[in-house]
Amino acid sequence: MHELLTPREMGEADRLAIAAGPYDGYALMRNAGVSIVGALLERFPDAGRIAVLCGPGNNGGDGYVAAKLLSETGLAVACFRNHAPRENSAAFLAAADYEGPVHSLEDFAASEFDLIIDAFYGAGLARSIEGIERSIIDAVNAANVPVVSVDLPSGISGASGATLGAAFKAILTVTFFRKKPGHVLQPGRDRCGEILVTDIGIGERVLDAIAPQCFENTPHLWHQAFPTLSADIHKYRRGHAVIFSGGLTATGATRLSARAAARIGAGAVTVLSPPDALLVHAAHLTSIMLRRTEAVADAVNFIRERKVFSAVLGPGFGDFARIRELVPALLDKCETGEAFKGLVLDADALTAFEDDPDQLFRAAGETDANALVLTPHEGEFHRLFGTIGADQALSKLEKARHASKRANAIIIYKGPDTVIAAPDGRAAINTNATPLLATAGSGDVLAGMVSGMLAQRMPTFEAAAAAVWLHADAAKRFGPGLIAEDLPEMLPEVLADLGLG
Ligand SMILES: NC(=O)C1=CN([C@@H]2O[C@H](COP(=O)(O)OP(=O)(O)OC[C@H]3O[C@@H](n4cnc5c(N)ncnc54)[C@H](OP(=O)(O)O)[C@@H]3O)[C@@H](O)[C@H]2O)[C@H](O)CC1
Ligand SMILES: [K+]
Secondary structure (H helix, E strand, O other): OOEOOOHHHHHHHHHHHHHOOOOOOHHHHHHHHHHHHHHHHHHHOOOEEEEEEEEOOOOHHHHHHHHHHHHHHOEEEEEEEEEOOOOOOHHHHHHHHHHOOOEEEEOHHHHHHOEEEEEEOOOOOOOOOOOOHHHHHHHHHOOOOOEEEEEEOOOOOOOOOOEEOOOOOOOOOEEEEOOOOHHHOHHHHHHHHHEEEOOOOOOOHHHHOOOOOOOEEEEHOOOOOOOOOOOOOOHHHHHHEEEOOOOOOOOOOHHHHHHHHHOOOOOOEEEEEEEHHHHHHHHHHOOOOEOOOOHHHHHHHHHHHOHHHHHHEEEOOOOHHHHHHHHHHOOOOOHOOOOOOEEEEHHHHOOOOOOOHHHHHHHHOOOOOOEEEEEOOOOHHHOOOHHHHHHOOHHHHHHHHHHHHHOOOOOEOOOOOOOEOOOOOEEEEEEOOOOOOOOOOOOHHHHHHHHHHHHOOOOHHHHHHHHHHHHHHHHHHHHHOOOOOHHHHHHHHHHHHHHHO
């Protein structure tokens, strides 16, 4: 159930389902109407006066079916519309079968109803909503009458989650078969309210032909890929990660990453420290090891000789020139050795390339697509991927995908709707975030978690997606008062509940 279908893919699912039978388009629409009414009666048993706002397409068709069913239960239902459905469409049949009153939108007043069914537009929204429909959306939102949206809140693009003109703020959105990216990307996600995905008779088998590449980030996506422990494992075989430390006054970020890498299951974690910070680390570290490194060669030799599998570079690092020297060396298997699988660049390691991102992309382009993870938040993304970031026509999902191809790296584009994208086109949108994660050091922990999973040879896309989900789950479990130090300490509980590790 974690596949997300674009409106185009959903249209294809519809077409394949009708071709396979037994339902034709109107039968699917009737099933959709039954789902809407079932959810509505369960949640709003006291709604006496219900308005159904019907658009000209099949979304409106679902509205007529719902109106007919509700009026058959004895409720006072009124339909409003601007345009009748196209002749011979399924929506046309639904409108003809509904025998109650159909009024002009001009006569609609939100205050006269206990509940509004929004069936203006769904998957077919093609442009900005204007005119009377826009005025009604604004008035309904201001009046605070509960809105149940059919498929999507009208005005929200199913592909991007963007608002086109104006969009309803629904209390419940009933969608069909699978969610769409617009349900999980902002601002769409906030406009949906509760999201109910219902079965309308489309068989799972249609997904074989569609082969969706976008997923909601849930444990189903990466559970199977999570490292398991065999009885004969030892600490270095379990996986060795290194974290690069900055200088004397900025060592905390390193330790947060290191602790997270260890807690997520790396067998050994070593902090690579410049000489001036060694004593500070020595005073704080216990199970995590410490190694003095000065020149780039010290670091890559250590990685090669100690069979290190992954590294984090950036948190608290400070020295941008050194980062620009280190990255090409760390992406070069001749330097690091074949065992080294993955480099996570965060914070300063992203900023270090803002004047010349091509330098980073060139180095990444010469390595395999699973060797590098970049973890930009909004500002870092724009600095690194200026043109892609500024392209208003692209959704956050598309931006992450373009950036991933451009950089030949897995991108974790952070935010309330973090997108994880791989150069092969796969993408996951995260939905379990909490504002509690807006605390200093939480990004350092995330970077450490990714590297801890890479150290255990988890495939990179899955490791990145798992880290994002587990990180948010840890924050939610801790709750108010959370600081970054708490995140690694919550991981044992998070992992145990999922049966992982
Ligand atoms: N398998 C399923 O998921 C099923 C879905 N159903 C429902 O069908 C809709 C999708 O129906 P569709 O007819 O493709 O699209 P819409 O109803 O959303 O809208 C298309 C019509 O709206 C016009 N339009 C689009 N944008 C605007 C706008 N901003 N202002 C005015 N008019 C607009 C569009 O006009 P064009 O000129 O562009 O053609 C169309 O007339 C899906 O969301 C589900 O609710 C089925 O009922 C069951 C199976
Ligand atoms: K709608």
